[in-house]
Amino acid sequence: METRDLVVVTGGSRGIGAAVCRGLAARGHAVAVNYAGNAEAADAVVDAVVADGGRARAIAADIADERQVAALFEQAEAELGALAGLVNNAGILGEARPLDEQDAHALERLLAVNVLGPLLCCRAAVRRLSTRHGGQGGAIVNISSVAARTGGIYGTVAYAATKGAVESLTRGLANEVAREGVRVNAVAPGLIATDMSPADVDRLAESGVPMGRVGRPEEIAEAVGWLMSPAAGYVTGTTMTVSGGR
Template structure:
């Protein structure tokens, strides 16, 4: 695990609070650590992983950073406003959002999918991300009295490749996120809010099965391996940073060439 380097924050000029949905585990956890290392205050959102979220917040604070673990289910629209209110109350004004929370859904052929399963998938991956972005825009946009900021949506190369067998609905949700990113970026571009996406390929998290890892090591990924959460986090950090000040409506693919 990469160490958190709080001393790097002075060079980056990072400040403000970033909400990371689904921040307790996997890619979200790596993103939280990278943001804390760059000097941001991090609101670590979680739905079920309370122990992991609390441990991560303690680790960041012990290294000299600022973090708070905040429970909210992104699949429940009623809980999303409270997440942002709690983040600002605990850590200060919002500077950005990382829409990372997502689920794979049921790994089934399309003719075996159920309405309930699809509704749960869409609630988290699409509706939740859109509503969270809306809460961020209300706080960041100069139209609402904000000072600007950035939103990064976590997409997937599955949006362009159609997804692995049994994960076609998941790929469709990520296609929606790609379209949403471009549309929202144009909508708020003159209000000081940049909106971009990162599209990971196969990444070493608990969502990736041994079968997927073997696929990557074979002919599935040109680089012959799965990515690491830290590699995805580095791309997110760039898009949130002043170094990407003229980047909006983009989707940065981090997939080992897949």
């Protein structure tokens, strides 16, 4: 019987993405560790997975480029087997400044990576997973942010808007493919300790997070792993908030 345990994780070389890759591998998934530019970091994630007995490959692709997205999924399946799921994690913060000071080209790149990228990757995944396309079903998890509802911290309005789009994508696509064997959910992290965190993240957590601390990438990975698992078989179209109560 064909093995169907491959999950493509975009932006899998660092932070939340790296934790997601390790967590899914620990659950028995083969993992395609997508990255945009840092091959060394992606290779380190692959090495960690393989050292623990898992299967992984690092695959470079700009998810805002249609041809590169197609190549990402083709290479992943060629090297790791049939697709079982997708985690849309890749994202950028953009310029940390008020909207009226933002550069249009920077905004275009922010939208390309944070909105167009997940759309293209979801399209590629649905074409492989949907029973309407001859697939056997699967799961998609999009990484959003509590910023989608709070509007983000000062200077991140545009980033927050892109995460609002991700949550709309999640709900709409879930409805569209619910009867085609594909579940679509999202995880909305709060303040998490990654290299995208603001410099004063600990102070922000102390004053603005009911639990009084910053979250760990592994805590987001646990939520993603559950949503990808059969235990969440009746869950679709929802956004799970993992934010310490924020």
